[in-house]
Amino acid sequence: MTDELEQLYQTTYTAVVRFLYRKVWDAERAEDLAQEVFVRALAHKPEKPRAWVFAVAANLARDEARAAVRRKRHLTLLKADPVAQPTVAPAADTMVEHDERVASVHEALITLTARDREILLLWDAGLSYPEIAGQTGLAVGAVGTTLARARRRLVEAHDRQNPSKGNHAAHS
Amino acid sequence: MRHIPEDELHAYLDQGLSRSQCVEIESHLAACAACQASRDGIAALRDRTTALLARLSPPRSFPTPFETLRRRADLQVSARRRRVHLVAWAASIVAAVAFGWTASHLTSQASTAPIASGIPAATPAAVSRQAVVSDSRTPTATPAILRPMASDSTRARPSRRPTRLTIRSAAAAESPASLVPAVSAAPELELTSIDIPQTAHEFELDGMWRTMSWAGAQEENGDKLPHIDGLPIVQVQVQAGEQGRQPLMVVAQQLSSGEVIRTIEGPAQDVSHLLARRTMSDPVPTASPVGSSRPNPVSPVDGSMAMQRGDRMIAITGALPPDSLLAMIRRLNAEMRSK
Numbered sequence: 001m002t003d004e005l006e007q008l009y010q011t012t013y014t015a016v017v018r019f020l021y022r023k024v025w026d027a028e029r030a031e032d033l034a035q036e037v038f039v040r041a042l043a044h045k046p047e048k049p050r051a052w053v054f055a056v057a058a059n060l061a062r063d064e065a066r067a068a069v070r071r072k073r074h075l076t077l078l079k080a081d082p083v084a085q086p087t088v089a090p091a092a093d094t095m096v097e098h099d100e101r102v103a104s105v106h107e108a109l110i111t112l113t114a115r116d117r118e119i120l121l122l123w124d125a126g127l128s129y130p131e132i133a134g135q136t137g138l139a140v141g142a143v144g145t146t147l148a149r150a151r152r153r154l155v156e157a158h159d160r161q162n163p164s165k166g167n168h169a170a171h172s
Numbered sequence: 173m174r175h176i177p178e179d180e181l182h183a184y185l186d187q188g189l190s191r192s193q194c195v196e197i198e199s200h201l202a203a204c205a206a207c208q209a210s211r212d213g214i215a216a217l218r219d220r221t222t223a224l225l226a227r228l229s230p231p232r233s234f235p236t237p238f239e240t241l242r243r244r245a246d247l248q249v250s251a252r253r254r255r256v257h258l259v260a261w262a263a264s265i266v267a268a269v270a271f272g273w274t275a276s277h278l279t280s281q282a283s284t285a286p287i288a289s290g291i292p293a294a295t296p297a298a299v300s301r302q303a304v305v306s307d308s309r310t311p312t313a314t315p316a317i318l319r320p321m322a323s324d325s326t327r328a329r330p331s332r333r334p335t336r337l338t339i340r341s342a343a344a345a346e347s348p349a350s351l352v353p354a355v356s357a358a359p360e361l362e363l364t365s366i367d368i369p370q371t372a373h374e375f376e377l378d379g380m381w382r383t384m385s386w387a388g389a390q391e392e393n394g395d396k397l398p399h400i401d402g403l404p405i406v407q408v409q410v411q412a413g414e415q416g417r418q419p420l421m422v423v424a425q426q427l428s429s430g431e432v433i434r435t436i437e438g439p440a441q442d443v444s445h446l447l448a449r450r451t452m453s454d455p456v457p458t459a460s461p462v463g464s465s466r467p468n469p470v471s472p473v474d475g476s477m478a479m480q481r482g483d484r485m486i487a488i489t490g491a492l493p494p495d496s497l498l499a500m501i502r503r504l505n506a507e508m509r510s511k
Contacts, residue, residue, distance in 0.1 A: 006238045013235045018228075027230035028502070035236055035244075042245030043252075105224045124225050129188030144183030148214075151182070151221040158224055 008049050009038055012126070016057050019125040022109070023061035024068075033060045051131045054122060058135070108158035116150035123147055176200060176207045181214045231509050234479035234486055237444070381422075384408045389421070398437035398486055399423045400504055406432055411442075418484070420446070433490035435504055443485035447476050477501040 016037060020030035037057045046052035109117060115136070122132045123143075133140040176184075176197055183189050184197050201207050389397055389408040399405065403425040411420040420438030427433060436443050477497040478487035486508060488501045 009235075009238050009241070014232075017230055017233075021230040022225075022228050027233070030230055031233060031235075035241060038238075039241050039245045039248065042242055043249050102227050105227045108224070109228065120221070120225075123186070124222065129183065129186065140188070141183075144186065144188055145179040147186065148179040148182040151217050154224060155217060155220050 005038070005041055005045075005049055008041075008053065012050065012053065013038070015125045016053060019054065019121055020057055020061055022121055023058075024064050025106075029064070033057065033064065036060060051127065051134055054125060054127060054131075055135050058118070058122075104158060104161050107161060108154050111157040112150055112153055116146055116153065119143065119146045120150040120154065175204065176210075178210065178214065181207075181211050182218070185211070185215055185218055232481065233509060234481035234484070234505055237478055237480050237485070240478075381409045381411050384410055389423075393419060393421060396437060396508075397421055397423060398435035398504060398508065399425060400433075400435065400500065401507060403427060403433075411438075422446075427490075431491055433488055433492070433500065436485075436487040436489070437508070438485065440480050440483050440485040443478065443487050447478060447487055447489070479505055 013034060016034040017027075017030050020033045021027055024030055024033065034057065037053055037060065040056055041049055041053055044052075112120065119132055119136060119138070122135065127135070129140050129143045132138065132143050138146065180189070180193075180197065184194065189197070201211060384392070386405050386408055389410055393410070397408070398421060405423060406426050407422075407424040409422040409424075418439050420436070420442045422434055422436050424432050424434045436446060438446075475492060475494055475497050476487055476489040477494070477500070478485055479501055486501065486504055488497050488504060490497065490500075492500075
């Protein structure tokens, strides 16, 4: 059982960190949370560890986001200065990398609805349709529909922000 | 004949369809140029999405060894168990207090009646009952309660102390007198902390270390030398990799407080092996070229922290509290990452 978890750790740790990073936008925090996920998995010994690990990761990221919003609200209250930060991108200001190419995808990603984004990230983390369905409560048949929409919107949003396509290829 | 809807093509390419659905789609695709074109378009869209998302990846890092997580999980489980016990204990106290309150409430209600009617009748009865209760409790109850507590505390304390003793005495391996009680009583708490591959490889670790100058080592190994910027370097030791093996490097640095820390980088197996050996018997390799005489610059009770990335591992050892080591290995990891 734990050997299975260890194997899972070796194969999916990076994917879990990446998944979390795309939610908390802090590499170190993402790693801490990913470790927490596996520590919990070791304690709970879930039956379907792979799906379980991502479900817990999503929960931790959600708690994290809520805490961040609370912190921000407190800060705003403390400062009594409501125009401090436009909060469209909840954590854009904490992004470590200010690489334009990264930022443009980040901005495109946060234009998606929460559900579309979640499903796209789960798919990109390597989960199968049934696993995504199980985690999000979506019917398996609806996963394809959601992914189709999410992909289209991501690319559209990205290209809208960067009208000259291939521009990024030119200076990289 | 209906064309294949967009979302079904996504599901088809994502391998999210059943076998029979796939067969159906494939047979249609074979005959329908329009659907072939839209399949190609969707395949390109998929690739594009994947490529865009790939940009949103954190910098690569060394994952913590799984063993560390296992230990953390064990700690959490036992902490939770303790908490459950505590809650049960608290609940029993609440129950007892509540019961006592109800009981006293009832008796006080009951006793007010006789007191009101006839005081001399009620008082002696209550007093004598109390006396009997305290009498019966003192001789029998006290030893029963005291005995397990006393033996518990005597057992608990030495079992914790020898753990340290074992490490120290096993490392020294000279004073059999201190070994005897330690080995018999101690649980192998800290000794099992790292996987120890018991192979012939062990011998290779003994005598092949070279002590190098910082400049020489840097010339040979470039930026891969593990170290924390800004701390004076005391010693650099390298075990050359043979036949494509990566070298194993140990850099000793001195903190302003005088303690020496060692940063280690190398193949994960070698590093964990080194750490395990260090805890078991010998500290980080010494300067001796043959490995016969072993000056012992590192105290065997040093702590260590390790992080693994793929088949590589970095580690820090030093006589410092674990959180300092953790902070340092984070810094080391960040510095190595940026190179």
